[in-house]
Amino acid sequence: MSDTQKSLIQRVTMAGIVMIDKIRNMDYLKFLGAGAVTLAAVTTTTFYYLTSRPQPIPLVVDLNDQTEEVDKNERSRMSRLCKNGRYICEYEDAEIKTLHDAFKRGARVSNNGQAYGWKPSPTEPFTWISYNDVLVRAANVGAGFIAKGLKPENTTNIGIYSQNRVEYGITEQGCYMYSMVLVPLYDTLGHEACTHIINQAEISLVICDKIVKVKALLDRIKEMPNLRKVVLVEEPSDEIKESAANHKIDLFSFSELEALGEQNPQEPKPSKPDDLCVLCYTSGTTGLPKGAMLTHKGTMATVVAAATILKPGGIDISPEDTLISYLPLAHSYERLLECYCVLNGARIGFFQGDVKLLMDDIKELQPTLFPSVPRLLNRVYDKVMTQLSEGSAIKRKLFNMAIASKENELKKSIIRNDSIWDKVVFKKIQAGLGGKVKLITTGSAPLSPKVLHFLRCVVGCPVVEGYGQTECHAVCTVTLVGDPDTGNVGPPLPCCQIKLADVEEMNYFAKDDKGEVCVKGPNVFLGYYRDQAKTEEALDKDGWLHTGDIGQWLENGTLKIIDRKKNIFKLAQGEYIAPEKIESVYVRSPLVAQVFVHGESLKSSLVGIVVPDPDVLPNWAKTKLNVSQSMEELCSNADVKKEILADMTKYGKAGGLHSFEQVKDIFLHPDLFSVENGLLTPTFKAKRHELKVKFKSQIDEMYTQLA
Known part of the structure; x- marks a missing residue:
C-alpha cells in the first residue's frame, strides 16, 4: 500500500470516527433517520476495518472435534484438553487446595486490594472492604461462634438466611477458617422445607439479614428444638429482642458476634480439601429438599477446570476485574463464580437487594464479569427488539447490517467491542451493562439460541453457556470461548467425563449418541446429607451421577440437552416444576375434570390444557353466567375460560x-x-x-399471547 493510500485511509477513518463520536452522544437509535448517516457508517466501516485488522480469539481445541471417547464400553467422553484420560482439577500452586486457601491467595495477588463492596444507601457510592479486613473479620466471626459454644469441626453446620451482602461473604470465610459448614436458607423454600433443613442439619445457630426473617423463624421455633441462637445483621428492635427472649432464644447482632470473637480469639483450624464447605439444599419439586454435600476439593476442581477453558481464550481474571453479585448465594452457580473471583484477587460488588435497582447498580459498578440467567438476558433482548420495531425501516436496516457484520466476525472467532458497529449501533446496549463487561456467563436454564446469538453480536465480549446442577458443583459442561455455534452446552469440563446411558422406555440409546446424561469426576458431590436412599438414586455404584436429563452428542463433540427423563423440568428463570403435583391441586376445583400442565425451559410461565367437568360445567354456566350452551360452545366461551382460570388460581393458592x-x-x-x-x-x-x-398448536398460541 502506498503512502498516499495510507494517508487517504487515515483521513477517511478519522472523519468517520468524528462523525461516530457525534452520533454516540444522541439517544440510541434516534440518529438513524438519515440515509447519509447510513452511507457514512458503511463507508467508514470499510476503511476502519482495513486499519484495525481484528484478530480471532485463541482456540483451546479444534471446534469441530471438542471431545474424545475415553472408555469404549461406557462410551464416555472427555474434553480434548485432557491428556491420557487425566482430569485437570488441581491448581497450579499445590498449596491452594481449599476455598480458604483461594481467598488468601486473592489477598496476596491483589496486594490486599478491594474484596467486597456495597452501597450503604441508594444515594451513596459503593464502599469497599479489603481482603485482609475480610480475613480479620472472618476470624472474629469464627471465634465468636466458638465462644457461643459451637465446635470448630466439619460437623458444625451454620445456617445463613440472607440476601447477598458483605456479611454473607465474611460468614462464609469464617466457617472455612474453622472447618465449619455453611447451610444457606432462602425464601422460596417455604416454612416446612426450612424447618426440615434446620432439623436435619441440626443447626443451632442461624444468621439472618433482616428482622422479618427472625420473626419467621420464631413463629415456628417450637418445631426446631436444635435452634437456640440467632444472629441479626440488621439492628435488632426492642420488639424482636423481647420476642426472642420469650422463646428462650439467644438473639444478638452481627457486630456483637464480631466483638465477642475479637475478645476471645481462637487459633484457626482451616478446612481440609475433602471437608464439606456447603450443604446446598436443592429446592426440588416434590417432597422435602435434599442437602447436596459439596466439598472444598470439588469446588476447586470445577474452578480450575473452568479457568483452563477461559484463560487461553483471553479471559484472564485478575485484581482489575469486578463481579456484580446478585444471583442468590444460596445456589451453587453464584458461589462457584465468586470462588473463581476471589482466587484471582478480583473484587465483588453486591447489589442493593432490590432487582428494580439492579441496572443502577450495574451502571455504577461497571462490572467486567457479568453472571446471568436467561430471564434477565431475555429482557435485554426484548427491550432492544421493542425499540427497534418502533423505529423506522432504515434504522432496522442499519441494525441488521451491524448484526450481519458481527455474525461474519463470530464465524471467524473474532470477538470485540471496538468495531464501527460497536461505536455506532451497539454502544448504548453495552453501556447498559456498565460498558466494561468482558465475560457474560449464563446458566440455571437454557438460553434460546436466538437470544444467545444476538448477545454475542451486540455485547462485544464472550457469552458462554454452562450446564450442570448442584450435584456436580454447579457445572459439568461449558461452551468454549470463540465457538460461534448455539443450541448446545459445550463439551465436558476437563475435570470430569460424561456418558449417555440408555433410557429404553423413552427409546434413547447410547449407541445412537442419545441417553441420560451421567457425570463422573472430582466435581461430583458426595451425596445427599443423611439420605442414603436418595443418594443411591443419584449416584450409582461406579460413581456416575445420573442427572435425569436426556442429552445428545453432536458431531463436533458438544452436548445438547434434548429431553428430561422424569416429568420434571425447569422454567427459563431456573425454577423446577413438577407438573403432576400442580395438576393434583387444580383438579380439586369442581369445574376441572382433567388438566395437563405444560412448561418449557425457554419460557418463564406455565400453560394448561383443561377438560372441564361435563357434569358440572353446564349447570354452573347457566347459573353463574346465564349461558346455556353445548360443551364445545362453553369451551370456546371466553367468559367461561376466564372464570375457570380464576377458580384454578384460587385452588392453587389454597394448595x-x-x-x-x-x-x-x-x-x-x-x-x-x-x-x-x-x-x-x-x-x-x-x-x-x-x-x-x-395440543402443540394451542400451546404455541397461548405462549404467543403471553409474550
Missing part, C-alpha cells in the same frame, strides 16, 4: 402453589383424555408426550 407454579393461560378441551383416544396409559396416567404433540 400452596408458588406464583411460578400457577398456569398463566389455559385452553379448554371438551373431550376427556382416555385410554381409547391414546392420551392416558392403561393405568390412567397422562401420556405427556402425546398430549404435548396433540
Whole structure:
C-alpha cells in the first residue's frame, strides 16, 4: 500500500470516527433517520476495518472435534484438553487446595486490594472492604461462634438466611477458617422445607439479614428444638429482642458476634480439601429438599477446570476485574463464580437487594464479569427488539447490517467491542451493562439460541453457556470461548467425563449418541446429607451421577440437552416444576375434570390444557353466567375460560402453589383424555408426550399471547 493510500485511509477513518463520536452522544437509535448517516457508517466501516485488522480469539481445541471417547464400553467422553484420560482439577500452586486457601491467595495477588463492596444507601457510592479486613473479620466471626459454644469441626453446620451482602461473604470465610459448614436458607423454600433443613442439619445457630426473617423463624421455633441462637445483621428492635427472649432464644447482632470473637480469639483450624464447605439444599419439586454435600476439593476442581477453558481464550481474571453479585448465594452457580473471583484477587460488588435497582447498580459498578440467567438476558433482548420495531425501516436496516457484520466476525472467532458497529449501533446496549463487561456467563436454564446469538453480536465480549446442577458443583459442561455455534452446552469440563446411558422406555440409546446424561469426576458431590436412599438414586455404584436429563452428542463433540427423563423440568428463570403435583391441586376445583400442565425451559410461565367437568360445567354456566350452551360452545366461551382460570388460581393458592407454579393461560378441551383416544396409559396416567404433540398448536398460541 502506498503512502498516499495510507494517508487517504487515515483521513477517511478519522472523519468517520468524528462523525461516530457525534452520533454516540444522541439517544440510541434516534440518529438513524438519515440515509447519509447510513452511507457514512458503511463507508467508514470499510476503511476502519482495513486499519484495525481484528484478530480471532485463541482456540483451546479444534471446534469441530471438542471431545474424545475415553472408555469404549461406557462410551464416555472427555474434553480434548485432557491428556491420557487425566482430569485437570488441581491448581497450579499445590498449596491452594481449599476455598480458604483461594481467598488468601486473592489477598496476596491483589496486594490486599478491594474484596467486597456495597452501597450503604441508594444515594451513596459503593464502599469497599479489603481482603485482609475480610480475613480479620472472618476470624472474629469464627471465634465468636466458638465462644457461643459451637465446635470448630466439619460437623458444625451454620445456617445463613440472607440476601447477598458483605456479611454473607465474611460468614462464609469464617466457617472455612474453622472447618465449619455453611447451610444457606432462602425464601422460596417455604416454612416446612426450612424447618426440615434446620432439623436435619441440626443447626443451632442461624444468621439472618433482616428482622422479618427472625420473626419467621420464631413463629415456628417450637418445631426446631436444635435452634437456640440467632444472629441479626440488621439492628435488632426492642420488639424482636423481647420476642426472642420469650422463646428462650439467644438473639444478638452481627457486630456483637464480631466483638465477642475479637475478645476471645481462637487459633484457626482451616478446612481440609475433602471437608464439606456447603450443604446446598436443592429446592426440588416434590417432597422435602435434599442437602447436596459439596466439598472444598470439588469446588476447586470445577474452578480450575473452568479457568483452563477461559484463560487461553483471553479471559484472564485478575485484581482489575469486578463481579456484580446478585444471583442468590444460596445456589451453587453464584458461589462457584465468586470462588473463581476471589482466587484471582478480583473484587465483588453486591447489589442493593432490590432487582428494580439492579441496572443502577450495574451502571455504577461497571462490572467486567457479568453472571446471568436467561430471564434477565431475555429482557435485554426484548427491550432492544421493542425499540427497534418502533423505529423506522432504515434504522432496522442499519441494525441488521451491524448484526450481519458481527455474525461474519463470530464465524471467524473474532470477538470485540471496538468495531464501527460497536461505536455506532451497539454502544448504548453495552453501556447498559456498565460498558466494561468482558465475560457474560449464563446458566440455571437454557438460553434460546436466538437470544444467545444476538448477545454475542451486540455485547462485544464472550457469552458462554454452562450446564450442570448442584450435584456436580454447579457445572459439568461449558461452551468454549470463540465457538460461534448455539443450541448446545459445550463439551465436558476437563475435570470430569460424561456418558449417555440408555433410557429404553423413552427409546434413547447410547449407541445412537442419545441417553441420560451421567457425570463422573472430582466435581461430583458426595451425596445427599443423611439420605442414603436418595443418594443411591443419584449416584450409582461406579460413581456416575445420573442427572435425569436426556442429552445428545453432536458431531463436533458438544452436548445438547434434548429431553428430561422424569416429568420434571425447569422454567427459563431456573425454577423446577413438577407438573403432576400442580395438576393434583387444580383438579380439586369442581369445574376441572382433567388438566395437563405444560412448561418449557425457554419460557418463564406455565400453560394448561383443561377438560372441564361435563357434569358440572353446564349447570354452573347457566347459573353463574346465564349461558346455556353445548360443551364445545362453553369451551370456546371466553367468559367461561376466564372464570375457570380464576377458580384454578384460587385452588392453587389454597394448595400452596408458588406464583411460578400457577398456569398463566389455559385452553379448554371438551373431550376427556382416555385410554381409547391414546392420551392416558392403561393405568390412567397422562401420556405427556402425546398430549404435548396433540395440543402443540394451542400451546404455541397461548405462549404467543403471553409474550
